[in-house]
Amino acid sequence: MSRNICIEVSTLNKSFGEVKAVDGVSFDVYEGELFGFLGPNGAGKTTTINMLTGLARPDSGRLMVGGIDCSKSPKAAQHLIGVVPDESNLYPELTGFDNLCFCGGLYGMRSKARRHRAHELLELFGLSGAATRKFAGYSKGMKRRLVIAAGMMHRPRILFLDEPTTGIDVQSARHIRGMLGDLHRSGTTIFLTTHYIEEAERLCDRIAFIVGGSIVHVDSVHNLLQPVKGQEVMLLSVEDPQQLDLAAFAAAFPRFAMQLEGPRTIRVSALEKIAVAPLVRYLEMCGVEVSEARRKQLVLEDVFLKHTGLDVQIMQKETEKKRKR
Numbered sequence: 415m416s417r418n419i420c421i422e423v424s425t426l427n428k429s430f431g432e433v434k435a436v437d438g439v440s441f442d443v444y445e446g447e448l449f450g451f452l453g454p455n456g457a458g459k460t461t462t463i464n465m466l467t468g469l470a471r472p473d474s475g476r477l478m479v480g481g482i483d484c485s486k487s488p489k490a491a492q493h494l495i496g497v498v499p500d501e502s503n504l505y506p507e508l509t510g511f512d513n514l515c516f517c518g519g520l521y522g523m524r525s526k527a528r529r530h531r532a533h534e535l536l537e538l539f540g541l542s543g544a545a546t547r548k549f550a551g552y553s554k555g556m557k558r559r560l561v562i563a564a565g566m567m568h569r570p571r572i573l574f575l576d577e578p579t580t581g582i583d584v585q586s587a588r589h590i591r592g593m594l595g596d597l598h599r600s601g602t603t604i605f606l607t608t609h610y611i612e613e614a615e616r617l618c619d620r621i622a623f624i625v626g627g628s629i630v631h632v633d634s635v636h637n638l639l640q641p642v643k644g645q646e647v648m649l650l651s652v653e654d655p656q657q658l659d660l661a662a663f664a665a666a667f668p669r670f671a672m673q674l675e676g677p678r679t680i681r682v683s684a685l686e687k688i689a690v691a692p693l694v695r696y697l698e699m700c701g702v703e704v705s706e707a708r709r710k711q712l713v714l715e716d717v718f719l720k721h722t723g724l725d726v727q728i729m730q731k732e733t734e735k736k737r738k739r
């Protein structure tokens with residue numbers, strides 16, 4: 415089945431002085447797709463989104479959005495898209511309702527249509543009760559929900575969201591994810607940057623991994639997960655690792671692969687069910703005490719590590735720290 419391409423990016427480049435923020439990036443996003451853009455801090459995600467949404471100018475490369483060449487007709491392209499930036503772009507002194515109406519006005523919506531849409535979105539985002547309160551007094555999660563609503567005022571065909579769920583309360587994040595799922599099912603094309611790998615796994619059709627300004631891998635979530643499907647992993651925490659002869663341990667269980675994962679953890683992997691008792695017995699016979707045995711479910715996090723060499727937990731902590739500043 416051939417699918418229509420909605421966003422086309424080819425050999426995109428952008429530098430800031432010596433820093434090559436985006437380095438020859440190419441990818442396509444299909445009509446109606448939820449496309450995830452994943453990478454660590456400083457990978458070039460925001461710079462790419464900024465170029466796609468007309469907030470920054472590429473040094474070179476081609477950008478087509480909804481069949482429109484962004485460098486030739488930036489205004490026409492901007493009418494097709496909604497943008498949810500990583501920082502709030504709304505007015506603190508205006509109420510939630512007035513902020514939405516103001517954004518609708520920027521897209522040329524008439525007063526009645528603006529007001530109707532603003533009420534509809536406030537309801538959808540669970541903010542009706544706060545419609546007449548100033549944006550400045552909203553909680554972080556409420557602010558983020560309103561920023562997303564503002565990006566949707568003119569019912570864009572394509573929605574760009576930069577880290578929409580970072581640094582907010584669990585309930586708001588869940589609300590936003592649910593809303594993105596609904597929007598996706600209704601046919602909107604969504605371009606999402608996130609560092610929450612489970613979020614990407616749950617929501618996205620395809621994912622691009624970007625590191626150091628370059629895309630290192632792009633594929634469907636289904637395909638990305640294939641290599642880890644059916645793989646069993648057991649993590650054994652040991653008390654006295656200096657007693658351990660890993661090569662001898664591996665030789666005793668030739669159908670399993672053994673690896674050290676941290677100073678006190680042995681990772682045992684196999685393409686079959688791993689029985690824990692024989693492993694523990696063997697290690698204890700060698701004088702190595704096992705304090706914990708834990709089955710690990712392999713998920714997209716492991717695939718991300720394989721393609722980028724980056725630990726997801728570290729990446730998430732860094733991003734959350736950055737948001738708090």
Ligand SMILES: Nc1ncnc2c1ncn2[C@@H]1O[C@H](COP(=O)(O)OP(=O)(O)OP(=O)(O)O)[C@@H](O)[C@H]1O
Nearest residue numbers: 430433435453454455456457458459460461462733
């Ligand atoms: N306006 C700017 N001036 C100078 N350097 C910039 C500017 N914007 C981005 N950079 C640099 O370009 C690189 C890519 O930054 P970008 O913000 O696109 O990354 P990111 O993947 O969005 O990171 P994060 O997850 O931290 O937001 C970084 O090295 C950053 O410091």
